[in-house]
Structure formats: C-alpha cells, structure tokens
Amino acid sequence: MPIPNSDFDSIVRHLKSLGLHTGHNVSVHSKLLSFGFIKGGAAIVYKALRQIVGPEGTLVFPAYTLNLGPQDVYDPRNTPPVAMGALSEYVWTLPDVLRSDSPLHGHLATGPLAARVVEADPCKSMGQGSSFSVMRRLGFKLLMLGCSFQEGATFVHHVESEVGVPYRNWLKLNRIRKCQSGSLLNMTCHYYGHIHPGRYENNLTLVELEMAKQKKMSIVQAPIGKSYFMSLEKIYSCVSQMLSNDQYVLVKPVKGDE
Numbered sequence: 001m002p003i004p005n006s007d008f009d010s011i012v013r014h015l016k017s018l019g020l021h022t023g024h025n026v027s028v029h030s031k032l033l034s035f036g037f038i039k040g041g042a043a044i045v046y047k048a049l050r051q052i053v054g055p056e057g058t059l060v061f062p063a064y065t066l067n068l069g070p071q072d073v074y075d076p077r078n079t080p081p082v083a084m085g086a087l088s089e090y091v092w093t094l095p096d097v098l099r100s101d102s103p104l105h106g107h108l109a110t111g112p113l114a115a116r117v118v119e120a121d122p123c124k125s126m127g128q129g130s131s132f133s134v135m136r137r138l139g140f141k142l143l144m145l146g147c148s149f150q151e152g153a154t155f156v157h158h159v160e161s162e163v164g165v166p167y168r169n170w171l172k173l174n175r176i177r178k179c180q181s182g183s184l185l186n187m188t189c190h191y192y193g194h195i196h197p198g199r200y201e202n203n204l205t206l207v208e209l210e211m212a213k214q215k216k217m218s219i220v221q222a223p224i225g226k227s228y229f230m231s232l233e234k235i236y237s238c239v240s241q242m243l244s245n246d247q248y249v250l251v252k253p254v255k256g257d258e
Contacts, residue, residue: 034146
C-alpha cells in the first residue's frame with residue numbers, strides 16, 4: 001500500500017469538512033501518521049488549525065508527562081511532552097504558547113482563552129478545578145485528528161472522575177515543579193487512577209459507537225483511519241449516561257483476569 005501524501009490545502013479541507021470554523025475553541029489530540037507524508041510536517045497542520053479558528057479561537061494540545069516520578073522535576077519550560085505525538089511536540093516549541101503547571105495532565109494553549117485553561121489548579125489532574133473542567137465550562141470542542149477514541153479521548157477519564165466509577169480511585173501523588181523563579185515546589189497532585197492496575201483495560205470504542213449512534217459528532221475519513229469532532233458537553237452527557245446504565249461499560253477485564 002503506497003504511503004498517502006497530504007499538504008496544507010488537503011489538511012484545511014479535512015478540518016473544514018469536520019465542521020471547524022472561525023471562533024471555535026478546540027482541544028486537539030492527533031496522530032499525524034494517519035495523513036501519511038505531510039508536506040511541511042506538523043507546522044503545516046498547526047498553521048491550518050490556526051488559520052481556520054482565527055484569532056478569536058483558542059487551541060489546546062495535550063502535554064502530558066505521566067512518566068515523571070516523585071523525584072523527577074517538572075519544568076513547564078523545559079520538560080517535553082511524552083508520547084503526545086508530533087503536533088504537541090511542535091506546538092511546545094512555539095514562543096507564544098502557554099503551558100499549564102500540572103506535572104501530570106498538563107496542556108499547551110494559544111488564543112484568547114489560553115490563560116484560563118492553563119491557570120487551572122495544577123494539583124488537579126482531572127475532576128473539578130482541572131483544565132478539563134475549565135474547557136468544558138468554556139464550551140470547548142474536542143478534535144481527534146486521525147486518532148481513535150481509544151487513542152485520544154482522555155476527556156472520557158475526566159468524566160469518569162466526576163461521575164465516579166468502582167475501578168478507579170483518587171490517588172495522591174507527590175511531584176516536584178520548577179517555578180519561574182528557579183525554585184522547586186513540592187506538590188501533592190490528585191490523580192484518578194485504577195484501584196487494581198492491570199485488572200482492567202480501557203474500552204473506549206463503545207463511546208465512539210454510542211456518539212455515532214446518537215449523531216453527536218462529525219466523522220470524516222482520513223487517508224488512514226478517521227477523524228472525529230464534537231463538543232465536550234455532548235461527550236460528557238453521553239459518557240455520563242453510559243456510566244449510569246453500567247458502571248463498567250468503559251473497561252473490560254484483562255485477558256486471564258476475568
């Protein structure tokens with residue numbers, strides 16, 4: 001199978017077909033491999049996003065650093081995002097982009113609402129007071145560009161944290177953050193993690209199927225895979241209802257642990 005080619009114009013067409021337009025505030029998760037060889041790389045994808053939402057829109061990108069331990073130092077200016085893909089890695093290098101102080105689920109943001117997103121409580125990985133909560137309250141949308149729910153719907157775990165599920169619990173994790181002054185700050189971060197790691201694995205494909213069934217999102221074929229676009233409020237409503245019907249609907253037992 002030949003590797004598909006994409007360029008600025010084709011990326012713009014793809015985004016517009018999903019329904020993006022001027023003034024949208026968007027949380028973007030991406031897998032650029034779904035677009036094959038992109039002439040201009042991640043910079044072109046960012047340029048397309050920025051052009052479409054315009055100066056009125058705000059763009060947010062994941063900059064998670066879940067690999068850090070209690071002895072590692074998180075420096076918002078110098079600690080790179082981990083396993084977040086080429087687009088987040090590119091955005092992180094831009095001078096006009098803000099980054100949150102959360103050493104777990106941190107975000108990069110640019111646009112009029114950027115400060116409100118990154119100034120969320122850095123000790124709240126998810127749940128009330130977190131960046132996810134702020135984005136929902138501000139009416140953000142979620143764009144999964146070439147990536148599946150299983151790969152990019154981290155917001156679903158935020159919904160789990162607010163609704164409450166029996167297989168996760170609030171954990172207190174000690175972390176160290178480097179402040180702008182250069183001093184080190186000891187933090188206690190709240191993380192909604194699995195009670196029994198390894199017993200269950202995520203099964204977020206069911207959210208995709210339910211959202212599609214209820215016609216609560218746009219779906220457009222990418223050169224490889226698909227892209228999805230929806231409001232955070234609609235995914236919150238859908239996932240909350242799914243969990244009210246079955247508290248274990250978003251997970252499945254790991255093989256051999258049934």
